[in-house]
Amino acid sequence: MPHATTDAKAMPASAGTGAEPSDLDGHWKDALEHYVEPCLRLFWPALHAHMDWTARPVFRDKELQRLAGASRRGRRYVDKLVELRLRTGVKALLLIHIEVQARLDAAFLSRMYTYHYRLRDRHPEQDIVHLGILTRSRAGPSRLAYRLAPLGGGFGYLEFVFPVVHLAGWRTRREALRDLARDNPFAVMVLVELDASDTLARAPRARLQRKVALMRLLYDYGYGEADVQRLFRFIDGVLALPAPESLAFTEAVARLEGEFDVSYVTSVERVGIEKGLAIGRAKGREEGREEGRTAGLRQALTELLVRRFGPLPDAAAARVSAASAAELxxxxxxxxxxxxxxxxxSR
Incomplete structure (x- = not known):
């Protein structure tokens, strides 16, 4: 049997790691579906220049699910497989893998290599690019390698090298990030992750101040309604707050929207979510914390769906009833x- 080794050692946990959100997979997954282009523009500009961005990216989620095989619940990573067109007209596959843990371990490198050989087997003639984003590790090398060396490598070895970005490396470049965020929503997401690492759950007031400052940034820079709503969901999800500070955040956003004369977030979406969370908290006191939270989210979603699309078909109502809190x-x-x-x- 070949012996797997890596040239990247596990990194120590970052002392500044804050509380983790309940659905990090979903927050990053939803954001990446809209912000692949700004992601490459920020982190890998040379690769970005190879792409024809007049062609719409095609996400291959079903293929990626087949490749992943095992259950994706409870993961500490997010991955997206997207087909892009090069400026030469040729199509290429891009796998973006986001690792959400404080330590870089061999399992991350092994996963990247496993994805590579499975994709190569299915697409032998296609260019395949693998990119890694490490959200909570300390700053490290810009390339990592997975090495297979049977019998110590004396009779041959295989080395798989791919580029990575450590978000911690941007911690000393916050001002540059803020400038880039004027026209790059992915820079906003990096600022959010840095703030999540810096602010602990037991310091909710500091986290609240960061959240409000990030929302003000969006309005100051003139982001449109769709981007504000998407980034609001990311900010609100990653920088989770306890109930009192969450309510204060909602009120602060309402004041910001009044100041800038817009109503992007203080709309039926936010009202419905807040109503669901309030119901969830009340039910939680009666039925148990998690069960009550899920019930509140389910009721809020049902009311919003009926308001938007009319009475729910039986099949749709059944799907809402069976959904988990994260899915809701x-x-x-x-x-x-x-x-x-x-x-x-859709899930």
């Missing part, structure tokens, strides 16, 4: 943007 949160985030009921309930 994602569906709530899609209510305004979706054109059909199926788009809201």
């Amino acid at each position: 949160q994602r569906a709530l985030g899609r209510v305004l943007e979706a054109d059909t009921l199926e788009q809201v309930l």
Whole structure:
């Protein structure tokens, strides 16, 4: 049997790691579906220059699910497989893998290599690019390698090298990030992650101040309604707050929207979500914390769906009833943007 080694050692946990959100997979997944282009523009500009951005990216989620095989619940990473067109007209596959943990371990490198050989087997003639984003590790090398060295490598070895970005490396470049955020929403997402690492759950007031400052940034820079709503969901999800500070954040956003004379967030979406969370907290006191929270989210989603699409078919009502809290949160985030009921309930 070949022996797997790596040239990247596990990194120590960052001392500044804050509380983790309940649905990090969903927050990053939803954001990446809209912000692949600004992601490459920020982190890998040379690769970005190779792409023809007049061609719409095609996401290959079903193929990626087949490649992943095992259950994706409870993961600490997010991945997106997207087909892009090069400026030469040739199509290429891009795998973006986001690792959400404080330590870089061999399993991350192994996963990247496993994806590579499975994709190569299915697409032998296609260019395949693998990119890694490490959100909570300390700053490290810009390239990592997975090495297979049977019998110590004396009779041959295989080395798979791919580029990575450590978000911690941007911690000393916050001002540059703020400038880039004027026209790059992915820079906003990096600022959010840095603030999540810096602010601990036991310091909710500091986290509240960061959240409000990030929202002000969006309005100051003139982001449009769709971007504000998407980034609001990311900010609100990643920088989670306890109930009192969450309510204060909602009120602060309402004041900001009054100041800038817009109503992007203080709309039916936010009102519905807040209503669901309030119901969830009340039910939680009666039935148990998690069960009550899920019930509140389910009721809020049902009311919003009926308001938007009319009475729910039995099949749709059954899907809402069977959904987990994380799935209900994602569906709530899609209510305004979706054109059909199926788009809201897709998993």
